[in-house]
Structures are given as structure tokens and as C-alpha cells.
Amino acid sequence: MKRPSQHRDRGIPDATVARLPLYLRALHGMAERAIATVSSEDLALAAGVNSAKLRKDLSHLGSYGTRGVGYDVEYLVYQISRELGLTQDxxxxxxxxxxxxxxxxxxxxxxxxxxxxxxxxxxxxxxxxxxxxxxxxxxxxxxxxxxxxxxxxxxxxxxxxxxxxxxxxxxxxxxxxxxxxxxxxxxxxxxxxxxxxxxxxxELQILAFHEQRKAGGPLMAVDSQ
Amino acid sequence: MKRPSQHRDRGIPDATVARLPLYLRALHGMAERAIATVSSEDLALAAGVNSAKLRKDLSHLGSYGTRGVGYDVEYLVYQISRELGLTQDxxxxxxxxxxxxxxxxxxxxxxxxxxxxxxxxxxxxxxxxxxxxxxxxxxxxxxxxxxxxxxxxxxxxxxxxxxxxxxxxxxxxxxxxxxxxxxxxxxxxxxxxxxxxxxxxxELQILAFHEQRKAGGPLMAVDSQ
DNA sequence: CCTACTTTGTGCGTCGGTTCACAAAGGGAT
DNA sequence: ATCCCTTTGTGAACCGACGCACAAAGTAGG
Missing domain, CATH: 3.40.50.720 (NAD(P)-binding Rossmann-like Domain)
Known part of the structure; x- marks a missing residue:
């Protein structure tokens, strides 16, 4: 008794779970602005990720999109909320x-x-x-x-x-x-x-690391001050 | 066409950079307790990572350990601090x-x-x-x-x-x-x-996701014991 | 000097995650 | 109904990170 459409048992990658709240936040913003549907491209832009990654992430929850149209904002908000356990208190x-x-x-x-x-x-x-x-x-x-x-x-x-x-x-x-x-x-x-x-x-130390690289450049000769 | 590889590869992996502050924190604690040298095993334990990973991370900065002995705490603190750019203000x-x-x-x-x-x-x-x-x-x-x-x-x-x-x-x-x-x-x-x-x-939403799973999410698949 | 022991540094197999690219699926126009 | 256009869902290649396991390199003791 296997359902081919159901792959939401154990298998949501950690990296995906970590991004779901990001999508949820973007979707909430869209819902407030009365946007009914959204494409993976637009949602990805709003969430600051690659659109292919977004589609793959959402596909782990199920097939909640409509090809040629996009995703229903309200429905997706509900599905992600439920998956994250935010429907409970x-x-x-x-x-x-x-x-x-x-x-x-x-x-x-x-x-x-x-x-x-x-x-x-x-x-x-x-x-x-x-x-x-x-x-x-x-x-x-x-x-x-x-x-x-x-x-x-x-x-x-x-x-x-x-x-x-x-x-x-x-x-x-x-x-x-x-x-x-x-x-x-x-x-x-x-x-x-x-x-x-x-x-x-x-977090600040990681920023400092990169800042130091940028400031110093390939030649790190300006450290004597 | 591949970029000509630099002789000294200054490219430290992001994952490593993100852990250096962790090592630094553990090392500071050891320095305060007057511990002079530390093995990768002990430091890894204190930082909550695998010892092989720690050694590989440190090897990106250079060979600052002594085989058979371990790492000099003070020296390592200095090297990591310098790499992260924490020697400047x-x-x-x-x-x-x-x-x-x-x-x-x-x-x-x-x-x-x-x-x-x-x-x-x-x-x-x-x-x-x-x-x-x-x-x-x-x-x-x-x-x-x-x-x-x-x-x-x-x-x-x-x-x-x-x-x-x-x-x-x-x-x-x-x-x-x-x-x-x-x-x-x-x-x-x-x-x-x-x-x-x-x-x-x-962060809380990620915790809620896992908590929901543990509590018995969509399916009550609780492992015995 | 030689042997026994400790610990580093790393080659390599493996795995999870990212990205590309495209077939499949749906909507709308005619 | 059929064609065209848009967008999803995913197979597969790629890429980086992880961790095992071991040789190399050092210490200690006789």
C-alpha cells in the first residue's frame, strides 16, 4: 500500500527545513499585499534564494503548485505552517x-x-x-x-x-x-x-574575517597600523 | 579552462571559517585554566565537533601542531585570531x-x-x-x-x-x-x-519542526524506548 | 640508537546539497 | 479541439563537506 505521491514521511532535508521559515515570511508579506498566486521565480527572489532550489524544497512537501500558474499563496502558507508545526501553539x-x-x-x-x-x-x-x-x-x-x-x-x-x-x-x-x-x-x-x-x-567574527580579506586584498602589506 | 592554482591556497572553506570562532572560544577557556597544550581530540570535544574535522580545519591555516604532542594553546589562539582578523580593532x-x-x-x-x-x-x-x-x-x-x-x-x-x-x-x-x-x-x-x-x-521554527516530529507528527511513528 | 607510543596531517570514499536543463502539465486563445 | 506559452517538478551532473583510517612525524625511555 504505497502512495507514490506521498514522500513526506521522514525525508525533508535539514537545509530545506531551515529555509521554510524564509519562504513563509515572504509569503506572509505577499498575503498582506493581497497577492493570490506567486511563481517560484518571484517567491525565490523575495526569499533571496535560487528558484530551482525553492521548487525542490517545496516539492518535498508535496505537489502544491500548478504548472503554468504558480503557487496559491494562502494554500502554501497553510501547508508550510502545518509542516513546521506552527498550526499549534x-x-x-x-x-x-x-x-x-x-x-x-x-x-x-x-x-x-x-x-x-x-x-x-x-x-x-x-x-x-x-x-x-x-x-x-x-x-x-x-x-x-x-x-x-x-x-x-x-x-x-x-x-x-x-x-x-x-x-x-x-x-x-x-x-x-x-x-x-x-x-x-x-x-x-x-x-x-x-x-x-x-x-x-x-557572526561578527565571520564578518571580520571577510572584511579583513577585502581590506587587505591579495597583497596584505597594509597591516602595520 | 581552469584558473591557475595559487601556490599558497589562501582559500579557507566557509564551513571552516564558521567554526574557527568556536575553537577560539574553547581555547580561551583553556588558556584561562592555564592549559599549555591540547590534543585535537580534547579541543574537538570542547568545541563540540569531530576531531578529524578539527584537524582538517586547522590544517587550512598551516601546520601549527606537533605530532605526538598536540597544539600549543597560546600560539593557536594567536594564529586563529590573526586569521579571523581579531588582532585589529x-x-x-x-x-x-x-x-x-x-x-x-x-x-x-x-x-x-x-x-x-x-x-x-x-x-x-x-x-x-x-x-x-x-x-x-x-x-x-x-x-x-x-x-x-x-x-x-x-x-x-x-x-x-x-x-x-x-x-x-x-x-x-x-x-x-x-x-x-x-x-x-x-x-x-x-x-x-x-x-x-x-x-x-x-531558529524557533526549526525547533518546532523537530519537536513536532518527536511528539508524533502526521504519523504516530514513535520508536519504542 | 632503537623501540614503543602518541598524535598530527591528509588521501579518499561517501554523502548531502545545489544547480542546470528539460520533459510534463496546465491555462488561454483561437 | 488544437496550438502556444508559461511554469512546475525532477533526473542527473556537479560541488563541497564530512569522517574514516593510516602513514608520517614527533616524544619518551632504555
């Missing part, structure tokens, strides 16, 4: 309410994509109890209780580097299997737990 | 002093890697003139002047999405060729300008 906890944690709590981009900041947690008694972005900051001692009570399934780590691994261990022990880590440390987690890391200074 | 301007811009201005990870936040710029008269992280927020009208006066070579965009492209155009026109973009838009820039983007909600 995700409760996110932010641990570490420093400058970054605060910025994240106030960041509008989360809410608009099916993510709900359900809890803020910190260790500093100075900030525990504060109201930030309409949420009460809770104490780190309550971490496990908060996760269970609020049904948190994704944790954002915005703690100092030194505290990240310990907090990570605790949230994993509490059943969380998806972590977004802003602390500049390599977290070690058991099999089955997903960690994605964002390191702001790493 | 980079002046960074942050445009957009909202929650995120504020967090970035206060983020310690920049300064410790050779980056100096040299200017803060915003359009809101409410925040222009404020002191944040020891810096005076300047008005967007002064953008070009500030870039020139402070020798800014890297710009961090933390503006609303709607303003990002216009600011981008202006900083590019002012001679900046390296941009770190936090705004959720695809920037279009001329050839020769590097843009790296960080989109917080994209």
Missing part, C-alpha cells in the same frame, strides 16, 4: 532575564508565528517578581514546576555562560527536548534533545 | 536602539573579541541623546557622518523590518561592506557587500 520559557532575555521577551516576532512566551525565569532575586512584557519573572527554583504547569516544550537559554549547562540539564530532566541557546558554551545533551545555538559574537 | 555601529539594540550594546561578548561598539544610532527623538552602555545615541540623520568620523566598518542592523533596507542602502553608500542584520527581511546589496542575518524566530 508552542509555549516557550525564557531562562535568564538579563538584557538579552528582556529583549527576547518583548520581541514581537515570536508571537506572530505561533510561539507564546509562557514564562520568564531568573536566579537574581533583584529581578524575580518583576513584570516584563506582561509576565511575572519567576525564581529559578521553580523551574521544573513552571515548565510542567505551563506546558513549556521549548526553552530559550539566555543565561550567563557559566549557568547554561546546569539549567540545560534541569530542563532536559524536566522533559524539555528543544532548546535555543544564546549562551556562548557548547551544551552537552542526551540523544534526542535538539539544541540550536545563536552566538552573536561568532 | 573593529569599530561597530548599532543602528536601531530598541530592546534588541540595547541588549546588543550591553553585550559583553563583543568587546572581548576585538569588537568595539563605536556608535549607537536611532530615528526616535525619544531615545536620541540617551546614554546607553556609556554611549550617546545619535540621530539617524547623522548616520553617514558618524560612520566616517568613528571609522565604522561593520554595522549591526537592529531596526524594524520596514526601515532595514533603507538604512542598509545608506550605510553601503557610506562605504560599509559588512552588515549583521537582525531585521526579518532579505536585504538586497551590491556585489562585494557581506550580509549575515540572525533571525530569532527562524
Amino acid at each position: 508552542w509555549a516557550v520559557a525564557i531562562v535568564g532575564v538579563g538584557n538579552l532575555g528582556r529583549a527576547l521577551a518583548n520581541y514581537g516576532g515570536f508571537v506572530s508565528r505561533g510561539f507564546r512566551v509562557a514564562a520568564l525565569v531568573d536566579a537574581d532575586p533583584e529581578v524575580v517578581g518583576d513584570d516584563i512584557a506582561g509576565l511575572n519573572v519567576e525564581h529559578i527554583d521553580e523551574l521544573e514546576a513552571v515548565i510542567k504547569r505551563r506546558g513549556v516544550s521549548i526553552v530559550v537559554l539566555a543565561t550567563p555562560a557559566a549557568a547554561a549547562q546546569e539549567v540545560c540539564d534541569r530542563v532536559v530532566a524536566a522533559g524539555v527536548t528543544s532548546i535555543l541557546n544564546f549562551a556562548p558554551v557548547v551544551l552537552s545533551v542526551p540523544e534526542g534533545v535538539d539544541v540550536r545555538k545563536v552566538d552573536l559574537s561568532i | 573593529w569599530a561597530v555601529a548599532i543602528v536601531g536602539v530598541g530592546n534588541l539594540g540595547r541588549a546588543l550594546a550591553n553585550y559583553g561578548g563583543f568587546v572581548s573579541r576585538g569588537f568595539r561598539v563605536a556608535a549607537l544610532v536611532d530615528a526616535d527623538p525619544e531615545v536620541v541623546g540617551d546614554d546607553i552602555a556609556g554611549l550617546n545615541v545619535e540621530h539617524i540623520d547623522e548616520l553617514e557622518a558618524v560612520i566616517k568620523r568613528r571609522g565604522v566598518s561593520i554595522v549591526v542592523l537592529a531596526t524594524p523590518a520596514a526601515a532595514a533596507q533603507e538604512v542598509c542602502d545608506r550605510v553601503v553608500a557610506a562605504g560599509v561592506t559588512s552588515i549583521l542584520n537582525f531585521a526579518p527581511v532579505v536585504l538586497s546589496v551590491p556585489e562585494g557587500v557581506d550580509v549575515r542575518k540572525v533571525d530569532l524566530s527562524i
Whole structure:
């Protein structure tokens, strides 16, 4: 009982998954401007990728396009959202309410994509109890209780580097299997737990590398200043 | 027709460049703990990569290890820093002093890697003139002047999405060729300008995709144990 | 000096991802 | 209905990255 048209089991490449949110963002913009259908060429342009790549990416979800016409914007938004799991509501906890944690709590981009900041947690008694972005900051001692009570399934780590691994261990022990880590440390987690890391200074260092190349050119003789 | 191959191939793969900051971070930690030499195995563990990959990455910079011994920590720190261009001082301007811009201005990870936040710029008269992280927020009208006066070579965009492209155009026109973009838009820039983007909600969406799979997505195909 | 041991540097098979190019599929006009 | 035009979906070549496995190169000890 094999369906030739169904190849959406396990087989979506990581590189494709990483681009789906990009397409989704471009599609949302088009939906707002009341664009009904879009060609792979135009969508690729809006998302900043090659059109062949876009078509191949979308083909992994199924055949949602119409040859000679393009893709229906609304329908594609729905299909990608469903594939990414954005049709459900995700409760996110932010641990570490420093400058970054605060910025994240106030960041509008989360809410608009099916993510709900359900809890803020910190260790500093100075900030525990504060109201930030309409949420009460809770104490780190309550971490496990908060996760269970609020049904948190994704944790954002915005703690100092030194505290990240310990907090990570605790949230994993509490059943969380998806972590977004802003602390500049390599977290070690058991099999089955997903960690994605964002390191702001790493991005700058990569830019610096290329900038240095550009500035120096083939002859790197201007370094004495 | 193939390009004549350079004797010294200065072309370091992008994947390698992206990992060098990771190695550097691990090495700094070791230097602080007074570790003099380190094997590829240990360093790879600390950086969270495969040891063969690490050795191959380092071999692109030169033969800085000693067989049977390992790598000299201090020396390797210097070599990687130099390769990344971190031995010089980079002046960074942050445009957009909202929650995120504020967090970035206060983020310690920049300064410790050779980056100096040299200017803060915003359009809101409410925040222009404020002191944040020891810096005076300047008005967007002064953008070009500030870039020139402070020798800014890297710009961090933390503006609303709607303003990002216009600011981008202006900083590019002012001679900046390296941009770190936090705004959720695809920037279009001329050839020769590097843009790296960080989109917080994209990372969450990727996590949600995998989380959905784990939880039992379209098919309840949960592995036993 | 010679032997035993450690660790680097890399050749090579493999794999995933990107891109090209085109046949297949649909719409619209006549 | 038939022809022409547009655009998708994909086979296949290409390209870079990954990781195994091993020879080369070094240390240490007798």
C-alpha cells in the first residue's frame, strides 16, 4: 500500500527545513499585499534564494503548485505552517532575564508565528517578581514546576555562560527536548534533545574575517597600523 | 579552462571559517585554566565537533601542531585570531536602539573579541541623546557622518523590518561592506557587500519542526524506548 | 640508537546539497 | 479541439563537506 505521491514521511532535508521559515515570511508579506498566486521565480527572489532550489524544497512537501500558474499563496502558507508545526501553539520559557532575555521577551516576532512566551525565569532575586512584557519573572527554583504547569516544550537559554549547562540539564530532566541557546558554551545533551545555538559574537567574527580579506586584498602589506 | 592554482591556497572553506570562532572560544577557556597544550581530540570535544574535522580545519591555516604532542594553546589562539582578523580593532555601529539594540550594546561578548561598539544610532527623538552602555545615541540623520568620523566598518542592523533596507542602502553608500542584520527581511546589496542575518524566530521554527516530529507528527511513528 | 607510543596531517570514499536543463502539465486563445 | 506559452517538478551532473583510517612525524625511555 504505497502512495507514490506521498514522500513526506521522514525525508525533508535539514537545509530545506531551515529555509521554510524564509519562504513563509515572504509569503506572509505577499498575503498582506493581497497577492493570490506567486511563481517560484518571484517567491525565490523575495526569499533571496535560487528558484530551482525553492521548487525542490517545496516539492518535498508535496505537489502544491500548478504548472503554468504558480503557487496559491494562502494554500502554501497553510501547508508550510502545518509542516513546521506552527498550526499549534508552542509555549516557550525564557531562562535568564538579563538584557538579552528582556529583549527576547518583548520581541514581537515570536508571537506572530505561533510561539507564546509562557514564562520568564531568573536566579537574581533583584529581578524575580518583576513584570516584563506582561509576565511575572519567576525564581529559578521553580523551574521544573513552571515548565510542567505551563506546558513549556521549548526553552530559550539566555543565561550567563557559566549557568547554561546546569539549567540545560534541569530542563532536559524536566522533559524539555528543544532548546535555543544564546549562551556562548557548547551544551552537552542526551540523544534526542535538539539544541540550536545563536552566538552573536561568532557572526561578527565571520564578518571580520571577510572584511579583513577585502581590506587587505591579495597583497596584505597594509597591516602595520 | 581552469584558473591557475595559487601556490599558497589562501582559500579557507566557509564551513571552516564558521567554526574557527568556536575553537577560539574553547581555547580561551583553556588558556584561562592555564592549559599549555591540547590534543585535537580534547579541543574537538570542547568545541563540540569531530576531531578529524578539527584537524582538517586547522590544517587550512598551516601546520601549527606537533605530532605526538598536540597544539600549543597560546600560539593557536594567536594564529586563529590573526586569521579571523581579531588582532585589529573593529569599530561597530548599532543602528536601531530598541530592546534588541540595547541588549546588543550591553553585550559583553563583543568587546572581548576585538569588537568595539563605536556608535549607537536611532530615528526616535525619544531615545536620541540617551546614554546607553556609556554611549550617546545619535540621530539617524547623522548616520553617514558618524560612520566616517568613528571609522565604522561593520554595522549591526537592529531596526524594524520596514526601515532595514533603507538604512542598509545608506550605510553601503557610506562605504560599509559588512552588515549583521537582525531585521526579518532579505536585504538586497551590491556585489562585494557581506550580509549575515540572525533571525530569532527562524531558529524557533526549526525547533518546532523537530519537536513536532518527536511528539508524533502526521504519523504516530514513535520508536519504542 | 632503537623501540614503543602518541598524535598530527591528509588521501579518499561517501554523502548531502545545489544547480542546470528539460520533459510534463496546465491555462488561454483561437 | 488544437496550438502556444508559461511554469512546475525532477533526473542527473556537479560541488563541497564530512569522517574514516593510516602513514608520517614527533616524544619518551632504555
